[in-house]
Amino acid sequence: MSAGPALGVLFLVNVLNIYDRQALGALVEPLRHEFHLSDTQLGLLPSLFTIVYAIAGLPLGRLADTWSRKGLLAIGVTVWAGLTGLGALAGSYGLLLATRLGVGIGEAVCAPAATSWISGLVPAERRARAMAGFMLAVPIGVMLSLAVSGPVAQAYGWRAALAIAALPAAALAPAILWLREPAKEKSDRPGRLSYRPTPLFWWIAASGAIVNAALYTFSYFLPAFLTRFHGLAVGQAGLWTGVGSGVAGILGGLAAGIYGDRARSRLGLAAWAALLAAPAAFAGILLPKGNVAAALAFSMAAYGLLQMYYGLVYAALHGAVPAELRATAMAAYLLVSYLCGASFGPLLTGKLSDLFAHGGGEAAKAAGLHQAMFAIPVLCLALAGVLWRGSRWEAIGVR
Numbered sequence: 001m002s003a004g005p006a007l008g009v010l011f012l013v014n015v016l017n018i019y020d021r022q023a024l025g026a027l028v029e030p031l032r033h034e035f036h037l038s039d040t041q042l043g044l045l046p047s048l049f050t051i052v053y054a055i056a057g058l059p060l061g062r063l064a065d066t067w068s069r070k071g072l073l074a075i076g077v078t079v080w081a082g083l084t085g086l087g088a089l090a091g092s093y094g095l096l097l098a099t100r101l102g103v104g105i106g107e108a109v110c111a112p113a114a115t116s117w118i119s120g121l122v123p124a125e126r127r128a129r130a131m132a133g134f135m136l137a138v139p140i141g142v143m144l145s146l147a148v149s150g151p152v153a154q155a156y157g158w159r160a161a162l163a164i165a166a167l168p169a170a171a172l173a174p175a176i177l178w179l180r181e182p183a184k185e186k187s188d189r190p191g192r193l194s195y196r197p198t199p200l201f202w203w204i205a206a207s208g209a210i211v212n213a214a215l216y217t218f219s220y221f222l223p224a225f226l227t228r229f230h231g232l233a234v235g236q237a238g239l240w241t242g243v244g245s246g247v248a249g250i251l252g253g254l255a256a257g258i259y260g261d262r263a264r265s266r267l268g269l270a271a272w273a274a275l276l277a278a279p280a281a282f283a284g285i286l287l288p289k290g291n292v293a294a295a296l297a298f299s300m301a302a303y304g305l306l307q308m309y310y311g312l313v314y315a316a317l318h319g320a321v322p323a324e325l326r327a328t329a330m331a332a333y334l335l336v337s338y339l340c341g342a343s344f345g346p347l348l349t350g351k352l353s354d355l356f357a358h359g360g361g362e363a364a365k366a367a368g369l370h371q372a373m374f375a376i377p378v379l380c381l382a383l384a385g386v387l388w389r390g391s392r393w394e395a396i397g398v399r
Contacts, residue, residue, distance in 0.1 A: 256310070
């Protein structure tokens with residue numbers, strides 16, 4: 001069997017992975033009103049999800065290196081989609097949180113197993129393009145999740161939106177089992193199975209913490225920001241955020257695929273993209289109320305530039321470790337980047353929003369979230385610095 005069908009199915013699995021992970025992004029306002037939640041409580045949902053996801057990923061990543069990636073992925077898809085659908089029945093904030101933690105365990109399978117599988121399918125000189133193609137699922141998954149969930153929630157309620165998010169697994173789990181998994185590679189670095197993380201790995205992991213803090217905050221709170229600050233309806237905010245994220249993210253991912261395998265330094269190219277994202281994000285947040293089109297344009301430019309990160313940095317990471325440890329290394333990277341970044345990005349933003357919301361009314365909540373969103377351009381600048389430092393280790397060939 002050629003690599004094409006496997007790459008296609010793995011891409012669709014990642015689309016569903018991101019779709020279900022981001023499903024609450026368009027539902028923040030309905031959830032806030034139904035369960036009477038603060039922004040800190042809302043930020044806690046993705047933060048605790050991420051902590052569980054990161055911790056579960058390490059043993060599951062090691063299992064992907066030693067057991068069947070096909071079987072593991074099929075089980076993961078079934079678990080996370082089933083619990084996404086079960087969340088539609090939650091009668092309280094606590095029960096909804098419990099289902100999201102289960103989703104995190106199921107989704108922890110996806111990135112280590114799938115990226116290891118892809119690395120075994122394509123040669124190193126084409127790996128940035130293959131990883132960029134796989135990670136195009138991020139903007140497409142975000143686009144579909146927000147663009148579908150927002151309008152569905154406005155028309156039929158947030159519970160219907162979660163139920164719909166679970167449905168594609170019924171086709172994807174059998175499709176995974178249909179694939180022929182490639183044989184596990186033998187080490188391309190004999191004697192290195194005792195491999196320990198190098199400075200290059202740690203700079204890559206630190207960059208992951210920052211980019212995920214920025215992107216999780218962006219995807220989770222941008223629809224709520226457009227609703228509160230700019231006055232868009234929930235459906236409109238989800239739709240336009242989703243479509244914009246999809247278009248910008250696809251363009252960023254394609255750019256990473258086209259230029260990543262040609263670049264002298266993949267991390268250096270990612271650093272420049274992050275640096276350019278900072279002023280775009282700042283401009284999108286700074287615009288006064290009512291400038292929705294311009295705010296979206298600047299915000300999506302920043303999002304597209306940040307989406308270049310995945311294809312470039314994942315390829316660099318997989319090139320820095322022995323073949324037998326790629327899934328484990330990916331899980332270790334995710335453990336560091338999610339525990340130290342994605343887990344606190346939305347929570348910190350929600351906490352800042354509550355602190356800045358003096359007075360407690362809807363106008364104060366809008367102003368508070370507006371101020372808190374400036375964390376995103378600050379994170380972009382920090383990301384550029386970390387990637388630039390990491391590119392020095394990449395350039396001298398530290399492994």
